[in-house]
Amino acid sequence: MNKWVYMFKEADNNKNLFGGKGANLAEMTKLDLPIPQGFIVTTEACTEYYKNEKTMSDEVVNQIKSSLAELEKISGKKFGDTENPLLVSVRSGARVSMPGMMDTVLNLGLTDVAVEGLAKKTGNERFAYDSYRRFIQMFSDVVMEIPKHSFEKLIDELKKEKNVEFDTQLDANDLKELVKRFKALYQKELNSEFPQDPETQLLEAVKAVFRSWMNPRAIVYRRMNDFPSDWGTAVNVQMMVFGNMGDTSGTGVAFTRNPSTGEAGIYGEYLINAQGEDVVAGIRTPNPITQLEQDMPEVFKQFMDISNQLEKHYRDMQDMEFTVENGKLYFLQTRNGKRTADAALRIAVELVKEGMITEKEAVLRVEPKQLDQLLHPMFDPKALKEAKPIGKALPASPGAATGKVYFTAEDAKNAADRGEQVILTRLETSPEDIEGMAAARGILTVRGGMTSHAAVVARGMGTCCVSGCGEIKINEEEKTFTLDGKTFKEGDYISLDGSTGNIYGEQIKTVDPEITGNFEIFMKWADGYRTLKVRTNADTPHDAQNGVHFGAEGIGLCRTEHMFFEEDRILKMRKMIVAKEEEERVKALNDLLPMQKGDFVGIYEAMQERPVTVRLLDPPLHEFLPHTEEDIKHLANEMSISFEELNSTIEGLHEFNPMMGHRGCRLSVSYPEIAKMQSTAIIQAALQVKKEKGYNIIPEIMIPLVGDKKEFQYVSNIVKKAADEEIAKSGQELKYLVGTMIEVPRAAIVADKIAEEAEFFSFGTNDLTQMTFGFSRDDAGKFLEDYYEKGIYESDPFARLDQEGVGELVKMAVEKGRATRPNIKLGICGEHGGDPSTVEFCYKVGLDYVSCSPFRVPIARLAAAQAAILYAK
Ligand code: ADP
Ligand code: MG
Ligand code: MG
Numbered sequence: 022m023n024k025w026v027y028m029f030k031e032a033d034n035n036k037n038l039f040g041g042k043g044a045n046l047a048e049m050t051k052l053d054l055p056i057p058q059g060f061i062v063t064t065e066a067c068t069e070y071y072k073n074e075k076t077m078s079d080e081v082v083n084q085i086k087s088s089l090a091e092l093e094k095i096s097g098k099k100f101g102d103t104e105n106p107l108l109v110s111v112r113s114g115a116r117v118s119m120p121g122m123m124d125t126v127l128n129l130g131l132t133d134v135a136v137e138g139l140a141k142k143t144g145n146e147r148f149a150y151d152s153y154r155r156f157i158q159m160f161s162d163v164v165m166e167i168p169k170h171s172f173e174k175l176i177d178e179l180k181k182e183k184n185v186e187f188d189t190q191l192d193a194n195d196l197k198e199l200v201k202r203f204k205a206l207y208q209k210e211l212n213s214e215f216p217q218d219p220e221t222q223l224l225e226a227v228k229a230v231f232r233s234w235m236n237p238r239a240i241v242y243r244r245m246n247d248f249p250s251d252w253g254t255a256v257n258v259q260m261m262v263f264g265n266m267g268d269t270s271g272t273g274v275a276f277t278r279n280p281s282t283g284e285a286g287i288y289g290e291y292l293i294n295a296q297g298e299d300v301v302a303g304i305r306t307p308n309p310i311t312q313l314e315q316d317m318p319e320v321f322k323q324f325m326d327i328s329n330q331l332e333k334h335y336r337d338m339q340d341m342e343f344t345v346e347n348g349k350l351y352f353l354q355t356r357n358g359k360r361t362a363d364a365a366l367r368i369a370v371e372l373v374k375e376g377m378i379t380e381k382e383a384v385l386r387v388e389p390k391q392l393d394q395l396l397h398p399m400f401d402p403k404a405l406k407e408a409k410p411i412g413k414a415l416p417a418s419p420g421a422a423t424g425k426v427y428f429t430a431e432d433a434k435n436a437a438d439r440g441e442q443v444i445l446t447r448l449e450t451s452p453e454d455i456e457g458m459a460a461a462r463g464i465l466t467v468r469g470g471m472t473s474h475a476a477v478v479a480r481g482m483g484t485c486c487v488s489g490c491g492e493i494k495i496n497e498e499e500k501t502f503t504l505d506g507k508t509f510k511e512g513d514y515i516s517l518d519g520s521t522g523n524i525y526g527e528q529i530k531t532v533d534p535e536i537t538g539n540f541e542i543f544m545k546w547a548d549g550y551r552t553l554k555v556r557t558n559a560d561t562p563h564d565a566q567n568g569v570h571f572g573a574e575g576i577g578l579c580r581t582e583h584m585f586f587e588e589d590r591i592l593k594m595r596k597m598i599v600a601k602e603e604e605e606r607v608k609a610l611n612d613l614l615p616m617q618k619g620d621f622v623g624i625y626e627a628m629q630e631r632p633v634t635v636r637l638l639d640p641p642l643h644e645f646l647p648h649t650e651e652d653i654k655h656l657a658n659e660m661s662i663s664f665e666e667l668n669s670t671i672e673g674l675h676e677f678n679p680m681m682g683h684r685g686c687r688l689s690v691s692y693p694e695i696a697k698m699q700s701t702a703i704i705q706a707a708l709q710v711k712k713e714k715g716y717n718i719i720p721e722i723m724i725p726l727v728g729d730k731k732e733f734q735y736v737s738n739i740v741k742k743a744a745d746e747e748i749a750k751s752g753q754e755l756k757y758l759v760g761t762m763i764e765v766p767r768a769a770i771v772a773d774k775i776a777e778e779a780e781f782f783s784f785g786t787n788d789l790t791q792m793t794f795g796f797s798r799d800d801a802g803k804f805l806e807d808y809y810e811k812g813i814y815e816s817d818p819f820a821r822l823d824q825e826g827v828g829e830l831v832k833m834a835v836e837k838g839r840a841t842r843p844n845i846k847l848g849i850c851g852e853h854g855g856d857p858s859t860v861e862f863c864y865k866v867g868l869d870y871v872s873c874s875p876f877r878v879p880i881a882r883l884a885a886a887q888a889a890i891l892y893a894k
Contacts, residue, residue: 042114283367422463430457577872685726
């Protein structure tokens with residue numbers, strides 16, 4: 022026989038089995054604290070319930086019944102009794118707390134007879150019927166899915182009839198009447214009587230809590246926080262205590278430290294004569310916890326003693342629920358409290374100072390992802406509270422932005438040049454919009470998912486972006502959009518919250534992030550444990566500086582294509598692409614060379630001696646070509662050829678599936694002169710900076726999209742020839758490396774052969790994911806939602822590395838690469854490089870570094886430190 026149900030005093034600290042709430046109730050029982058007793062139906066019983074097509078086995082049912090008998094003994098009360106009825110709460114509790122995501126039923130056990138027993142026992146008929154009507158409402162809502170508001174309506178009707186304003190003004194007889202009406206509603210909705218057998222009530226409620234594990238809120242919450250759906254929830258069945266028995270009763274919630282600032286000292290609220298959710302529901306305004314000292318000095322003293330004891334015991338800030346019943350204090354819950362990033366850092370640092378935890382423990386206390394909150398401009402919390410969102414879409418890139426709406430990249434850039442704060446609003450963005458995007462404070466798109474062009478580029482730049490707001494009706498021609506019934510035109514103010522996806526139709530004050538104080542102290546501690554290096558992806562000196570500012574130790578990916586979109590270059594680039602003869606192309610490339618060299622000089626200077634990996638040109642060429650007739654005519658004119666001729670050249674470059682087309686190293690195979698020009702620029706720049714500044718730079722030249730050793734060899738020969746020529750010409754010495762991205766599956770499979778030639782690998786996990794799954798990251802957003810909903814995938818493989826599939830390819834390439842070349846340098850440069858779970862994976866497979874966008878560098882540093890502490894070999 023399996024044990025599915027445990028009394029609190031039999032259970033222990035095992036959160037996986039008992040859920041967080043249950044494990045802590047068990048622990049508090051062991052500490053001899055005043056806890057209403059009860060029992061726990063384990064998470065295993067929940068997963069079992071789902072395995073058996075949502076039925077509960079007799080074994081579980083029987084164990085619940087015998088635990089109930091035990092609880093009756095402990096309490097001296099009886100379920101459904103006419104003299105002294107036992108009432109319980111039925112509470113959800115997963116391994117990790119998911120506040121507000123699942124359901125709880127209070128006052129269970131009340132029936133037409135038990136309510137009389139409760140009235141008699143307490144001498145308080147009003148209280149008894151108030152509890153009963155609350156129970157009917159909760160049970161109907163949570164267990165039977167009759168909407169809450171149909172009950173609220175009945176309450177409102179009765180209040181009108183009685184001519185009163187508040188619930189509290191209804192007397193015992195009114196509440197009796199209300200119970201009658203509630204039961205009638207139940208009967209009408211379900212065609213059966215409200216269950217009068219407490220055991221049936223209990224079993225139904227337990228199943229309902231199991232079911233709430235799969236409600237849509239909970240599913241979304243898990244996806245956002247990366248918890249698997251097979252954990253299940255435990256159910257806690259606990260004796261009720263009553264905060265609603267009069268003026269010597271009450272209920273409240275409190276934190277041992279302030280959860281938004283981290284300041285030490287009790288922080289919380291309570292209400293006299295209230296039950297459960299009343300405090301959070303905001304019907305009455307609660308009192309600050311400190312006032313309890315005046316209201317009930319004895320209780321307050323005991324409360325403070327216990328909360329100090331709990332914080333010392335768990336060695337972390339506690340979030341506690343308590344209830345006072347006729348002057349007697351009970352604790353109903355404690356857990357490590359949720360907190361803002363600011364508070365998390367302050368608490369971690371101060372707990373070390375207070376000697377409660379070690380530095381190492383402190384480093385494990387802050388969630389890497391949370392740091393994100395601190396790395397972007399934020400809304401002034403007061404101003405945000407007063408604002409009302411007019412729409413919501415995907416929180417694609419965090420941060421807060423407020424500014425005037427512009428509808429084209431050009432308008433956005435011009436406005437920014439005039440000193441305006443700009444929000445670029447587009448149907449969707451494309452690579453040509455890059456300058457407008459860079460100039461904008463925020464980006465809003467009607468189409469696109471979390472990995473759309475706008476989202477990826479915005480995250481890279483650390484610019485706030487809200488994407489995929491389908492409710493917007495945009496008219497790009499007239500430069501207007503309509504949302505929530507209001508039309509916005511060019512120059513109107515809006516605000517975006519990239520952390521929530523909220524859109525506001527007004528200006529909201531923002532404040533800049535600061536990386537000082539506790540943040541700085543904390544990161545220093547983290548770096549002390551870290552072994553994995555952290556680099557940044559940076560295409561411009563400005564990004565590079567940002568990365569260094571956030572602690573980057575090099576550049577893991579410098580993309581060169583963005584450099585060609587600038588106004589004075591795109592024309593030369595286009596000439597190069599449509600050139601018919603090599604000679605013509607070389608001429609155009611020679612024009613580009615000094616500009617490209619200048620880019621690298623700026624980047625090397627920003628990075629000083631830190632390593633820089635530069636990737637040769639990667640995207641399909643047609644991305645650079647003009648699309649509008651006007652632009653094509655302009656280019657034809659410049660090149661003195663006919664519009665028709667140019668147009669047909671452009672059409673000839675069209676590809677059905679450009680992501681798998683003529684791109685990456687394939688470009689250099691067709692047009693070696695491109696690789697040659699870029700290598701020349703990379704080396705010339707390094708030589709110049711070495712000479713002028715004395716920095717000893719070792720450029721890492723990276724060839725993208727390689728899938729074969731000979732292919733690599735062909736391009737790398739061009740690179741080396743150009744590089745060696747430049748070095749020889751200069752008379753200086755310079756070391757450089759030539760390596761590749763591992764981003765097509767074949768490269769991972771033949772990594773041992775490629776490593777014979779390549780001096781480093783960098784895993785380009787965006788493409789590797791795309792090609793391993795066989796779906797494009799620009800299109801996947803459309804159907805992945807269906808996959809989440811149907812439980813096929815739990816998270817976006819473009820945001821969180823698919824360790825089982827893509828990760829296996831990475832592992833294979835690491836092993837094969839090292840087998841051929843033991844000192845091969847290994848890193849990752851995909852979007853995944855800043856995702857904490859991926860960083861942990863990279864540590865485990867033994868990469869040398871991860872690289873991510875500048876604003877994620879601190880997150881990666883912390884994730885790498887935690888991995889080193891938890892998984893040190
Ligand atoms: P959540 O996890 O959403 O906070 P809980 O299970 O903690 O849900 O319960 C909701 C509310 O009901 C809390 O305020 C809690 O303190 C209160 N509550 C739960 N069980 C009892 C009980 N046995 N006696 C009195 N109040 C209770
Ligand atoms: Mg709770
Ligand atoms: Mg790629």
